[in-house]
Amino acid sequence: INTTTVDGTVSFTVDMQRAEAGSYTISVIFDHNSLYNQQRRDITLNVVNRRVNVTIGDITNTTVMSDLNMNISVVEDDGTAIRNGTVVFKINGKTIVDADGKAIKFSVVDGVAHLNYTLPQAMAAKGYNITAVYSNVGYDRAEATESFTLTKRDIANVTIENLTTEVKHNTTINTTILDTTGMQLKGVNKVSIKVDGKTQVNETEITDGNLNFTLDTSYLKVGNHKIDVIVGPNSWYNQLRTTIPLTIEDVKM
Numbered sequence: 345i346n347t348t349t350v351d352g353t354v355s356f357t358v359d360m361q362r363a364e365a366g367s368y369t370i371s372v373i374f375d376h377n378s379l380y381n382q383q384r385r386d387i388t389l390n391v392v393n394r395r396v397n398v399t400i401g402d403i404t405n406t407t408v409m410s411d412l413n414m415n416i417s418v419v420e421d422d423g424t425a426i427r428n429g430t431v432v433f434k435i436n437g438k439t440i441v442d443a444d445g446k447a448i449k450f451s452v453v454d455g456v457a458h459l460n461y462t463l464p465q466a467m468a469a470k471g472y473n474i475t476a477v478y479s480n481v482g483y484d485r486a487e488a489t490e491s492f493t494l495t496k497r498d499i500a501n502v503t504i505e506n507l508t509t510e511v512k513h514n515t516t517i518n519t520t521i522l523d524t525t526g527m528q529l530k531g532v533n534k535v536s537i538k539v540d541g542k543t544q545v546n547e548t549e550i551t552d553g554n555l556n557f558t559l560d561t562s563y564l565k566v567g568n569h570k571i572d573v574i575v576g577p578n579s580w581y582n583q584l585r586t587t588i589p590l591t592i593e594d595v596k597m
Contacts, residue, residue, distance in 0.1 A: 345357075345358070349374070354372070354374075358370060358389075360389075360391055363391050363482075364391070364481060364482065365391050365392055365393045365482070366390075366391060367388055367389070367390050367391075368388070368389045368390075368391060369386050369387070369388060369389070370386070370387040370388075370389055371384060371385070371386050371387075372384070372385045372386075372387060393482055393483050393484045394420055394421075394482060394483045394484065395420065395421045395483075395484050395486075396418060396419070396420060396426065396478055396480075396483050396484055396486035397417075397418075397419050397420070397421065397486065398416060398417070398418055398431075398476055398477075398478050398486045398487055398488040399416065399417040399419075399488055400414060400416055400474070400476055400488050400489075400490040401414050401415040401416065401417065402414070403474070403490060403492040406463075406492070406494060406495070407469075407494065407495050407496070407497050408463060408465075408467060408468065408469050408494045408495070408496060408497060408579075408580045409462075409463055409464075409465055409467075409497070409527075409530065409580065410462075410463060411460060411461065411462050411463070412459065412460075412461045412462075412463055412474075412492070413458075413459065413460050413461075414458075414459050414474075415456055415457070415458055415459075416431055416450075416456065416457040416458075416459065416476045416478075416488075417455060417456060418431070418452050418455055418456070418457060418478050418486075419455050424455075425454050425455025425456075426452055426455055426478075426480070426483070427452070427453070427454060427455070428451075428452060428453075428480060429451075429452045429478055429479060429480025429483065430449040430450060430451055430452065430457075430478070430479060430480070431449070431450045431452060431457040431459075431476050431477065431478050431479075432447045432448065432449055432450070432476075432477050432479075433448075433450070433459060433461070433474060433475065433476055433477070434474070434475040434477065435467075435472055435473070435474050435475075436472055436473055437473075437475075440461060448461075452478070452480075457476070457478075459476075463494070465530050465531060465580070467494060468494070468579035468580060469494045469495055469496040469579055469580060470493070470494060470579075471491060471492070471493045471494075472491065472492055472493070472494065473489055473490070473491050474489065474490055474491075474492060475487055475488070475489040476488050476489075496577070496579075496580060496581055496582045497523045497524070497525070497527075497580060497581050497582070498523060498524040498581070498582050498584075499521060499522075499523055499524070499529065499575055499576065499581055499582065499583075499584035500521070500522045500523060500524045500526075500584075501584070501586045502519060502521055502555065502573050502575075502584070502586050502588060503586075503588070504517065504519060504588050506591075507571075507588060507589065507590050507591065508590075508591045508592075508593055509561055509590065509591075509592055509593070510592075510593055510594070510595050510596065511564070511565070511566050511592050511593065511594055511595060512562050512595075513561065513562060514558050514559060514560055514561055514562055515558070515559045515561040515571075515590060516556075516557070516558045516559070517537075517555060517556070517557050517558075517559065517571070517588070518555070518556045519555050519556075520553050520554060520555070521533075521550075521553035521554075521555055521575060521584075522553065523581065528552060528553045529552060529553030529575075529581065530552055530553075530580070531551070531552070531578075531580065532549050532550070532551055532578075533549070533550055533553070533575055533576050533578060533581060534547045534548065534549055534550075534575075534576065534578070535547070535548055535549075535550050535555065535557075535573065535574065535575050536548070536573075536574040537557060537559065537571060537572065537573055537574075538571070538572040538574075539559055539560070539561060539564070539569065539570075539571055539572075539590075540564070540569050540570060541572075544557075544559050544560060545557055545559075555573075559571065561590065561592065564590075564592045565592065566592050566593060566594050567591075567592055568589065568590070568591055568592075569589075569590040569591070569592060570587050570588070570589060570590060571587065571588040571589075571590050572585070572586075572587050572588075573585075573586050573587075573588060
């Protein structure tokens with residue numbers, strides 16, 4: 345930078361926008377003239393990171409195994425929106441990672457980072473803390489923490505249309521249990537089944553909502569009967585109690 349002095353005062357501007365935090369030396373050389381010899385002065389300049397404020401927006405309490413959505417505001421102390429950098433998220437201290445185990449980085453655009461994260465099946469219904477951590481060259485690391493609650497899913501009624509069995513025969517139930525959003529149940533659930541109040545299946549585990557049992561109905565008389573099905577509860581689903589009508593018919597000749 346070339347400049348001139350006026351009455352012993354020199355002014356100049358140094359572009360430090362791309363400089364990382366640290367100490368820098370600025371050398372000022374006063375050239376000689378007919379009155380003064382050449383002189384050099386070294387000035388120490390300390391560059392510090394800019395301060396950042398991170399705010400987590402409203403978190404809508406959601407159900408297990410669904411999408412978690414929220415907006416994160418990232419601004420400087422004066423409220424100026426930060427236009428770049430990234431945010432990583434931690435749930436109960438554990439960083440959200442991709443399939444390769446690497447931290448997922450969410451970009452900040454015009455002061456906002458958006459989280460859209462499908463909650464893994466391992467996260468049961470309970471309260472959690474989520475932390476948003478911002479990082480970028482030239483800015484202090486900043487974070488914010490909020491809490492949210494996952495609630496259990498409701499199981500849809502098990503319906504089997506026109507379930508009929510001939511007298512002195514067994515009855516097979518083979519169906520897939522869904523939740524009230526139409527999603528097939530995931531993981532292990534315990535099932536109990538009663539036929540006219542008599543327990544035939546007692547807290548037996550089923551996987552991914554696949555209900556397949558053969559029930560002893562050979563002793564039932566011709567007429568209308570009922571099969572009571574109880575599913576759950578567990579850490580992901582509320583309990584379901586539902587009744588399936590069963591008709592025992594006379595042997596067809």
